[in-house]
Amino acid sequence: MNSPAxxxxxxxxxxxxxxxxxxxxxLLFGTALTLLLLVLFPVxxxxxxxxxxxxxxxxxxxxxxxxLENYRALWTGHFPRSFANSFAASAxxxxxxxxxxxxxxxxxxxxxFQMRRAVAIWVLATRMAPPIAFTIPFFLAYRYxxxxxxxxxxxxxxxxxxxxxxxxxxxxxxxxxxxxLEEAAxxxxxxxxxxxxxxxxxxxxxxxxxxxxxxxxxxWNDFFFALILTRTxxxxxxxxxxxxxxxxxxxxxxxxxxxxxxxxxxxxFTFFVRTYLVRGLMAGGLKE
Numbered sequence: 001m002n003s004p005a006x007x008x009x010x011x012x013x014x015x016x017x018x019x020x021x022x023x024x025x026x027l028l029f030g031t032a033l034t035l036l037l038l039v040l041f042p043v044x045x046x047x048x049x050x051x052x053x054x055x056x057x058x059x060x061x062x063x064x065x066x067x068l069e070n071y072r073a074l075w076t077g078h079f080p081r082s083f084a085n086s087f088a089a090s091a092x093x094x095x096x097x098x099x100x101x102x103x104x105x106x107x108x109x110x111x112x113f114q115m116r117r118a119v120a121i122w123v124l125a126t127r128m129a130p131p132i133a134f135t136i137p138f139f140l141a142y143r144y145x146x147x148x149x150x151x152x153x154x155x156x157x158x159x160x161x162x163x164x165x166x167x168x169x170x171x172x173x174x175x176x177x178x179x180x181l182e183e184a185a186x187x188x189x190x191x192x193x194x195x196x197x198x199x200x201x202x203x204x205x206x207x208x209x210x211x212x213x214x215x216x217x218x219x220w221n222d223f224f225f226a227l228i229l230t231r232t233x234x235x236x237x238x239x240x241x242x243x244x245x246x247x248x249x250x251x252x253x254x255x256x257x258x259x260x261x262x263x264x265x266x267x268x269f270t271f272f273v274r275t276y277l278v279r280g281l282m283a284g285g286l287k288e
Contacts, residue, residue, distance in 0.1 A: 043263070050256035057252045070253035071261075078232070079258060082240035087265065089151050089236065090219035093158035097215050098208060100159075101166025106196060108167065109174035110182075120171070126164045131224055142229055149231040157229065158219040165218070166211050173207030174200065209273045217266055237262050 049057060051066040074080075108120055138157060139148075147153035177200050185195035201208070226236040241258045244251040 046256045046259050050253065050260050052253065054253050070257035073254055074257055074261070078235070078243075079237070079240050082235045083237045083261065085151055085154075085230075085234050086220060086236040086238070086262075089154040089158060089234075090216050092151075092155045093162055093219045094212055094215040096155070096159050097162040097166045098212055101163050101211075102170050102201075102208065103196075104163075105167045105170035106174050106200065109171050110179070120168075123164045123167050127161065131161075135225075135228055138225070139228060148229055149233045151234045153229055154226060154234060154236070157225050158215075158222065162215040162218060165214060169211045169214070170204065170207055173204040177203050213270055213273050216269055220262075220266055 048062075050070050051068070052059060052064055053067050053069070056064055142148045142153050147156070181199050181203070182195045185199045186192075190198065221238065222236070223238045226234075226239045227242075230236065230239065237258065241255055241262070244254045244258065
């Protein structure tokens, strides 16, 4: 029989289960870190390329003197106007899509009418065809309505495609809200609109935030319709980057700087909405 002193002097043995758990945690952390580095590598590479001098734009060394010359060169041309056009079209289409699509999704979720399923399928059908199938009809209609090369035309076409996304996503969130909460609000004297605004919409706020992020990203990253339906006045930032690819050569510094600036609003917008999204998910739907 060992004495207490010998038991204290003996090193503690790690249980096999605890060792397996710690090893698994370390493996998962290493895998997640590796995937994160792979995803962020193109972003970091483009950022450092935008800060390199033009004479060393394709260099691989990490030791260089950063310069903002590429960013300053962007604001001497038409890129600031293209950047403003992208923001105006994306923000306007996102707001309009939410203002129209959220009440429509609530109606499809709560109103039981005969053609409800047919209307839902018809809304989804607008997203089934590839965008190139609508190019000629939209181009001819915009030429007749004098909407070519206008920000208003971009807002309308982004609204057309984002509206179905808003309706289908928000309908799922509204289906997850118990109707009993609305009935309790009606008993307390709320109207249908009041119950929707005070009870249902706050509970579905995370869905509104997620849907708004997707609508903004899809509108901001659009290249095809902006290339076909705009020329100079309403040119967006993704289309403006193509102008730096010239016959004499590609201006890699400006391309990297413009790409970094194009990513920045999406990252900032997603960061703020992500904070609101987490706070909305943690908020309780019932009061004690």
